[in-house]
Amino acid sequence: MEQTETAPPxxxxxxxxxxxxxxxxxxxxxxxxxxxxxxFAEHGYGATTVRDIIRATPLASGTFYNYFQSKxxxxxxxxxxxxxxxxxxxxxxxxKATTVxxxxxxxxxxxxxxxxxxxxxxxxxxxxxDTMRMRxxxxxxxxxxxxxxxxxxxxxxxxxxxxVDADYLMAAIVGVAFEMSERMARRVEAxxxxxADFATALFLGGIRSLPHTGDGAGA
Amino acid sequence: MEQTETAPPxxxxxxxxxxxxxxxxxxxxxxxxxxxxxxFAEHGYGATTVRDIIRATPLASGTFYNYFQSKxxxxxxxxxxxxxxxxxxxxxxxxKATTVxxxxxxxxxxxxxxxxxxxxxxxxxxxxxDTMRMRxxxxxxxxxxxxxxxxxxxxxxxxxxxxVDADYLMAAIVGVAFEMSERMARRVEAxxxxxADFATALFLGGIRSLPHTGDGAGA
DNA sequence: CAGATCGGTGACGCGCCGTCAACTTCCTAA
DNA sequence: TTAGGAAGTTGACGGCGCGTCACCGATCTG
Numbered sequence: 001m002e003q004t005e006t007a008p009p010x011x012x013x014x015x016x017x018x019x020x021x022x023x024x025x026x027x028x029x030x031x032x033x034x035x036x037x038x039x040f041a042e043h044g045y046g047a048t049t050v051r052d053i054i055r056a057t058p059l060a061s062g063t064f065y066n067y068f069q070s071k072x073x074x075x076x077x078x079x080x081x082x083x084x085x086x087x088x089x090x091x092x093x094x095x096k097a098t099t100v101x102x103x104x105x106x107x108x109x110x111x112x113x114x115x116x117x118x119x120x121x122x123x124x125x126x127x128x129x130d131t132m133r134m135r136x137x138x139x140x141x142x143x144x145x146x147x148x149x150x151x152x153x154x155x156x157x158x159x160x161x162x163x164v165d166a167d168y169l170m171a172a173i174v175g176v177a178f179e180m181s182e183r184m185a186r187r188v189e190a191x192x193x194x195x196a197d198f199a200t201a202l203f204l205g206g207i208r209s210l211p212h213t214g215d216g217a218g219a
Numbered sequence: 220m221e222q223t224e225t226a227p228p229x230x231x232x233x234x235x236x237x238x239x240x241x242x243x244x245x246x247x248x249x250x251x252x253x254x255x256x257x258x259f260a261e262h263g264y265g266a267t268t269v270r271d272i273i274r275a276t277p278l279a280s281g282t283f284y285n286y287f288q289s290k291x292x293x294x295x296x297x298x299x300x301x302x303x304x305x306x307x308x309x310x311x312x313x314x315k316a317t318t319v320x321x322x323x324x325x326x327x328x329x330x331x332x333x334x335x336x337x338x339x340x341x342x343x344x345x346x347x348x349d350t351m352r353m354r355x356x357x358x359x360x361x362x363x364x365x366x367x368x369x370x371x372x373x374x375x376x377x378x379x380x381x382x383v384d385a386d387y388l389m390a391a392i393v394g395v396a397f398e399m400s401e402r403m404a405r406r407v408e409a410x411x412x413x414x415a416d417f418a419t420a421l422f423l424g425g426i427r428s429l430p431h432t433g434d435g436a437g438a
Numbered sequence: 439c440a441g442a443t444c445g446g447t448g449a450c451g452c453g454c455c456g457t458c459a460a461c462t463t464c465c466t467a468a
Numbered sequence: 469t470t471a472g473g474a475a476g477t478t479g480a481c482g483g484c485g486c487g488t489c490a491c492c493g494a495t496c497t498g
Binding site for chain 4: 024025028059060061
Binding site for chain 3: 019020021024049050051061062064065069070
């Protein structure tokens with residue numbers, strides 16, 4: 001109520017988008033986010049304090065609160081940051097699909113590859129090595145779920161899918177994607193391709209069409 | 220069952236049946252667990268303090284730590300308590316199965332009915348209305364997952380299932396069950412039967428065999 | 439019934455949280 | 469170029485929840 005730092009002026013001269021002050025602010029926010037990623041990964045969410053995060057930066061404790069209101073908020077900001085990276089990839093992959101097979105396959109393919117290759121921190125979106133499972137209803141993450149449901153509905157409208165309950169189908173895809181990611185994360189050698197083939201076959205033909213153990217190709 | 224209200228006298232509890240000291244201990248543990256359920260449900264996990272829980276009982280603050288080490292531990296004890304109720308139901312349901320159809324159908328049927336009817340708090344196992352998703356690797360919950368995987372492996376051995384990756388299939392079932400539960404929890408009128416039919420059809424025949432909208436699932 | 443043991447009690451010290459008044463740095467306009 | 473203001477940083481401080489522990493009453497044992 002005193003100073004709401006989230007009050008960007010409505011009209012902003014685009015000339016000085018990169019003033020030193022604005023630049024430092026962006027930097028500091030990123031510094032805190034990066035430090036948070038490191039510290040959370042090291043000690044887990046529960047054992048981490050706001051002070052721990054700040055101690056991993058050259059900033060003072062009060063500065064943290066110019067950017068985030070709490071430990072939870074910085075965690076959610078991390079999730080959002082990740083969601084913003086993977087969402088366009090998923091969207092693009094699904095847009096190319098012209099069949100159910102491609103739609104499902106592209107979704108799992110993209111997700112599992114991102115989780116295992118690019119985005120180690122995606123695992124932390126759902127699975128925190130320490131103690132907690134954080135809320136998944138941050139704006140960007142929810143937007144990702146909504147996009148998936150929208151794409152399903154569009155596909156139904158185009159006759160690509162049968163007219164099923166898009167909400168449940170979305171939930172099923174999300175549930176399988178995240179839960180299998182967690183299992184993958186615990187395997188010595190995790191193969192995103194094999195996992196994607198498994199999930200794709202399951203959604204397309206059910207259990208009886210799953211790749212048999214030992215095979216690598218099922219879709 | 221319990222009065223989680225303020226009990227006036229700071230004197231001794233008046234229980235007197237069999238083995239007084241041991242009995243009181245059991246009672247106190249249960250009193251704390253019940254109070255925790257109430258307070259967590261009311262204010263959510265994040266906003267609840269250990270003192271809040273204790274204040275909802277006639278006990279003193281120090282007593283809490285004779286039974287649980289932290290807020291998280293009492294939460295996990297709640298999960299375990301719930302897991303101990305639903306696990307035998309699931310086990311029994313799956314044991315009767317003589318086909319893949321029955322195995323899958325019984326699993327989802329039992330789970331969704333329990334979530335919606337008997338066990339409102341089961342939703343809190345995976346979805347806390349407030350802030351957190353708590354760890355799902357408490358002993359009893361993990362045991363439930365293991366039992367599912369064992370049952371799948373047994374079914375494969377009996378030739379009931381094709382020889383698929385039991386670990387991934389377990390993960391897929393768990394993921395769909397919990398994620399669909401969350402969606403159900405947000406629907407105005409949730410029908411466990413329809414949800415179970417949806418999930419069962421998905422696992423047995425894939426997307427193309429799903430019930431069409433209007434048949435039993437609405438959104 | 440007396441001594442031993444167990445568990446309850448609640449005040450206490452500690453550490454973390456979020457704030458805020460003072461200070462420093464950057465921006466803007468004359 | 470520079471003065472005044474705006475924006476951002478700093479770190480100490482009050483408040484609070486946590487977990488402990490010395491004390492005590494109640495229960496058990498012989």
